[in-house]
Structures are given as structure tokens and as C-alpha cells.
Amino acid sequence: MAFGKNGKPLREFHMLKLSRTLLYLIYFLSKTPRLATVLLYLLRPLYVPVRETFLNKKFRYGLLTFGAGLLSPDVLKAYGYGARAIIDNINEVIRNAREGRPIVWVEWILNPEMLDAFDVTSFNSAILNVFGNAYGAEGPYSLIEEAEKFGVPVEYCSAMKLDMGAYITGQIPRPALTIAGSHPCDTNVSITQSFEYLLGVPSFIFDVPYWKDGYSYEYFEKQVWEQIDFLEKNLGRKIDWDRLRDMLERLNKFNYYLSEICEMQRATPCPGTHFNLLFAWVVRELNVRSPHAIKMTEALYRAVKKRYDRGKGVVKKEKIRVLLWFPPIAFFTYLFKWMEHEFGAVVVADFIGNVSTVQIDTSSKESMIRDFAVTQMHLAMGRQCHGPAEFITDEMVSYIDGYSVDCMIFTGHQGCKHGWAAAKIIQDTCKKKNLPALYLSIDIMDQRHLDEQGVRNQITEFFRSHGWVE
């Protein structure tokens, strides 16, 4: 089990700590956003036009992710809050692991709000899916390889293999309890059982119903009540309803700001980079419990609103409006700013960042749990992937119609079997809408399948072949 320097095993939490370093860098840069923007812009030749090298590998991904000097200072400042929220969670997790205090793993499509009501540390085991790139391009796929060497099926979605690799190499902490679910795919159904077997800790599993109707919501709601019982029993403490109310009120605010941003993205020109919504999703997944999470969405909302009110777009001359469909490319988060900068192509909606949920009625325990259940079932990926193909295509069509989209880029992730099984339906839907579409065959976690340059080439050719760019 080794892929560190000179083949030596990585130190415990090494990649988690690298992620934290990267986030600290962003956090400190965001303290002086104007200066940071200028600096990041001036230093672009060191990390933007070139591939990852020995010299830039530790910072290239991070600086590209945070806009490479192309984000406006107010947006960079907002990202600083988000970075702080994640840093706080990493610090708490590392401290708990050292001191032997409980950490609860919460799966990536089930957010950690409920754990706030128990005042217990939550951790999303998928954190290195995104920030593992801080180690360099080989970070994520080295973890994937470790999982495969351990015997995890190669055909699993690489996101899940990466989680397993992170666990067996000691890059993420061992939990006291786990919370998981049966969506969005078979890999999740399967690996949850493997983790349960290997960890040997109590695990609560949500059985996510296939449909979205009253009967299904009610079933999920009952499971949320059971989750409370499970946590009370295994943590040896009672739920604090006031804390839950406070958390859900903050969640309402969080979702409100993001929903407003989604609405503003409909405008032509589009006022914000769509990466804002994706970063907010990452923060939500990792630590929506932090007060910094709200600060981030509020600041993002203000930044986008300012442009929206002035009728200004995120790029000076918007040429192409893109719908990005299916999970975004984790190793190429710069995709958004690159398309904007290079082609005036703006992603206006996507599979993950767009928010579709309800506001939670916090007037009673019952209403809180009822609406909280709905918000959980409406989380990105969960809401589209757990039912019939219409859950994917209806939302897609609503974006095509509502966001004045010129084209679609489909990020066909290798591990997503149900996604590929619906590809013809998606293709035919686009044809019917007369929408040009690029179908990428990609592994969103593992760039050995199609790397950053490969993605750039295919997108460039796609735009050229449709006459949108020279």
C-alpha cells in the first residue's frame, strides 16, 4: 500500500492535510481579494497554459479551481468563506481522530444537517474526490489503484473506488457510525455493504424510493425518524430540536440564495460563472453546518445580483450558452473559466449545481422532518438518478427551454451504467429539441481515461464544427 514519495506509504491524512493547505491558501488570498486577483492573474503563465509539472503540481489544481485570476474579487472573497467552512471540518475531523472522539461518515448525497442536532462531527468520505487533486494529477487515480489492488471491483464508479482507496491508505479517518443511502447507483448500493463489512461499525442506510410521489416522500420521512432513533441510540444523546431548527433555518437561507442565483443564471448575458454553484454544492456536501457556508452563499448571491442588476455578464461578450449535463469533471474544475475566457462560452445550468428543493417549515418537529426528507430526496444526483429516465430528461429539457441554451456537453462518466443506459434517450431528446450536443466519454475522477487536454480538444472541435468559434 504505497504511492507516496519513493514508494513509501503516505503518512496518515496526508492528502487531507494537503487539501487543507490548499484551502488555507485560498482563504488567505480571499482576505485581500483585489490584490489576490491581480497576483493570480499575473502569475498565470506559471500554471495556466502549461500542463502539470514538477514545479507547479502542488498548486496548479488549486489555483485553477479558484479561477486563475479570472474570478471577480467579490466572488473570490465568497470562495474564501467556503474554504473556511471546509477547513473547519477538516480540522475538527483530524482533532477528533487524534483524541478518539466520534466522527460520523455521511454519504455524499445525504447532507450532514441532522448531525448538527446531535452536536457530533460529520465527515464526507468523498472529500478527496475533489481535493485529492491537490496532491497532483496522480492523487485521485493512485487512490483508485489502491482500491483496485485491494480487490474492489474495477467496474465500480471511480468516485467510490477513490473513497475506498482513501480509507485503506489512511487518508480519511475511521468513523464511529455511518449514514448511507441506496441512491444514486449500484456502486453505492454495493460499496456501502463493503464499508459496512470492513468498518464493522453501526450503519444507518436510507432506502431511497424509486418514485417521487406522496407515498415515496412519506416512506423517506419515516426513515428520517428512524435515523433520529438510530443516532440517539448509538451516540447516547438526545436530539436537540432547537439546534435542528436553527440548522434548518440556515439551510433554508442557504438554499434560498442558491435558488436565486440559479434563477439569475437564466438572464442573457449570464451574470455568474456556474462554478459558483458547483463550489457551493461542494461546501454544502462537506460542511453546510458551518456559519461560513451561509456567508459564502450570501456573498455569492450579492456578487451575481450586482452583475444581474446592471445587465452585465460574467464574460464581456457571451457567445455560447452551455448546458453541462451529468456530473462535472472533478479533475478539470477550471473547465468553466477556461470556456468563458477562451470562447465566451458560459455554462448556464448543470446536473449538480442547480438547486431544486423546498423551503423547510420549521414551525413544528413534524413539519421539519417532513420537509427535511423532501430536501434530502431532491439533492443533486439523487433526484435525477434514482428513478426513471424522465427524472434526468425532464430536468434537462426544463433547462434547455428555460436557460436559452445553445448546446449541451454530456459528461458521460465511465462508472455510471444507468447513465449510459439512458444515453440514447438523452440523445434523442436533444435531437428533438434540435440542440447540438457533445458526448464526452470520460472518467470524471480518473484523467487517464480522457485528460484535461483531451477535454479541451474535444470541446474546441465541437465549438468549431458548429461555427461558434474561429
Next chain:
Amino acid sequence: MGGMKVFEKIRNLAEKDFNEYLDAEKQKGRKIIGYFCSYVPEEILHAAGFVPYRMRAVGSGSTARGDVYFASLNCTFVRHCFSKALEGDFAFLEGVVFMNGCDHTRRMYDNWRHARLAPSYLHMFTAPHLINPLALDHFEGELQKFKKSLEDHFGLIITPESLIESMQVYNRKRALLAEISSIRKDPAVPIKGSEFLALMLAVTAQPVEEAVTLLEEVREACRGRRTAREGDLRIFLSAGCVEEISHLELIEECGGAVVADNLCMGSRHYDALTDASQPPLRALAERYLTHLSCPRMMNDFRRRLKYMADVREGYAVDAVIAEKLKFCDLWGGEIFLYRQESKKRDFPLLTLERELYGGGTGQIRTRLQAFFEQIRNRRTIAGDPVRSDSSNEVRH
């Protein structure tokens, strides 16, 4: 009917997707409804007056037409079945019931509708991924929805009495299957694994009443029968979709006798009876949710493991063969866990990855031969006090 004749008849039925029994029922005006997965309650279809037909890829020559709708990352069972659907091979069906068994099969429901394939009754039946009281209540509701959809579409009423009658006849069928399967405990192995698979294919493609008669004949034909050869290794076979009789014959040719299984077309089909003393839908929900599970059930691995341990002991199993079709996450994960257990409990395990009707016989034969040879060598060494070595494990 003579012993050999009945096995020939079974073989003949198993090798066709449509047979004379189905044809006769159609002539009588009885509707045939196809269903995927062992979680779909046949009793409800039967109580509605239909003949439940377990969907299969038997007779498929290629996945070419299905490949237009499914990707190369989807399993060959789905691609073969969908090709057959596009070819019109399922034209004899009046309805198809789909299941959220896995990511590949659940998209069959979507693509079937998208391709506007007949018949007009297409129902997505869903089952929980957990076994617990809450899931059971929810599942009972799903059964109720399923019953209602049949009643609404076909304009009929499914009475509690007819459900009870159906439960009784299906219990009879399951009990007979379990009994025939269990006679493989006998060292003589009166029915081969390949013959038992053929039997499963036959009785899931004929009216249950005929199936019961056939099973009674088979039970008789098995009396005093011996298929075991000297030195055969007794095998437990665990997998998802296996419907090629030739594949089991290959295991037998190489010196294995499949004496027990955890297959869709095997023990998962007949494990557990319905409790006729309960209200019908509740009883069905309980039976179908709690029967021997497949890896789609997330909180049941320990029970599957216990089943395997009990069977290994009860059937004097020498080795386990676990198989999966390519790109099957669920069985991939199950096999990963089997490997962990095989290390812990030190039982011989061979894991195979295959394509349905995908050939590769030579490669599989070599792996089987090597595996069986290792087990035999291990026994020889274990019996030799000088060469005995506790670290001599067999794992492929």
C-alpha cells in the same frame, strides 16, 4: 414418463423462449405476462388469470440491436434481452413487468417505452433495498399498486380468494423445487446442476399447474438416479444471471458437480414459502422481501453469508464458484466480500467474470481445471504429514 424422457423434455423446454405450453395457453385466450427478477410476485399475475413468464435471453444470437439503446458498459443480459425485444421475440407477451433490480435492468423499462415496443402493459415494479419492518410496509403498498395497475389496465378484479389459491399453488411449486434441489445432498447427486438449471428455465416458462406436474415427474425420475462420478468436487455456485446450461455442463465436464446455488434462476426463486395464514398481500410482501436475497439488498449480506455457510456444511460442498457478468457492480461487490470471507474462513473460491452467451469457453475451462486441480492437490498435501502446509490456500 421415463426418467431420461423427462430430462429430455426439460432440456427441450429450456432451450426455447416460447414453447408448446405457452402456445396452448394463448390458444385458450390466456394472457402471458413477462417479468424480470425474483422480487416480482408471480402470484398476483397468476391470480389475475395470467401466465407469469420469467424473461430470458435464451435464443439470442447477438446484442447488436440492443446495443443501439444500451452501451458497452451495460451487461449482456440486458443487451441480449433488449435485442430480442426489438427483434419481436417477445411478441407473445401481453405485458411486461420490470424491476429496479439493478441499474442495467431498470433502464430496460425506460428504453422499452422509448422504443415504443409492444405490449401496451408495461409496469415498473419496485422493491426496497432494505429488509426491515418499515420497508416491509412500503413493499406491501407497492404490491397493492401493482395489483391495482393490473386491474385497471386489464379491467379485472383480483380477489383475496384467488390470491390465496395462487399462493397455495406457488407454494407447492416452490416446495417441490426445494425438495428436488435438496436431493443433491445425496452423494449420488441424482440431478446435475445443469439439469436443475434446465428445470428452472422450464418451470418459469410454463403455467404453474403444468410446472407442478413436471416437477412431480422429475422428483420421481430422480429416485435411485446417480449422476456423480468418482472424484467429482461438490460445488456451490453463486451468481446473478446464469441461464446457459452449457456453462454448467462445462463445470461438470471439468469435474465439478453443482449441488447448491444462490442464483436468480435457482434458489432465490424458490426459497421461502408464503404464509397463507396472513392477509394475502402482506404474506406476499413478507415472502418476497425476505427470501434469499441478492446483493441489491443492502442490509442482508450476513444472512447470505450464513446461507452459504449452512449450505457448504449441509451439502458437503468442496468449493465455491462465484460469478458475475461484466459491469455488474452488485455481484462485483459481493465477490469482493466473498474473497474477504474466503481468506478468513479458508474455503476454496473461484471467481469468474463472464459475458452472457459470450463464449470464452476455453479460458473458463482452463481456469476451472486449474482450480479443481489445486483443490485436489491441496487435499493430497493435507493428507501427507510431511508436505502438509497450513498456508496452502486455494483462491482464484
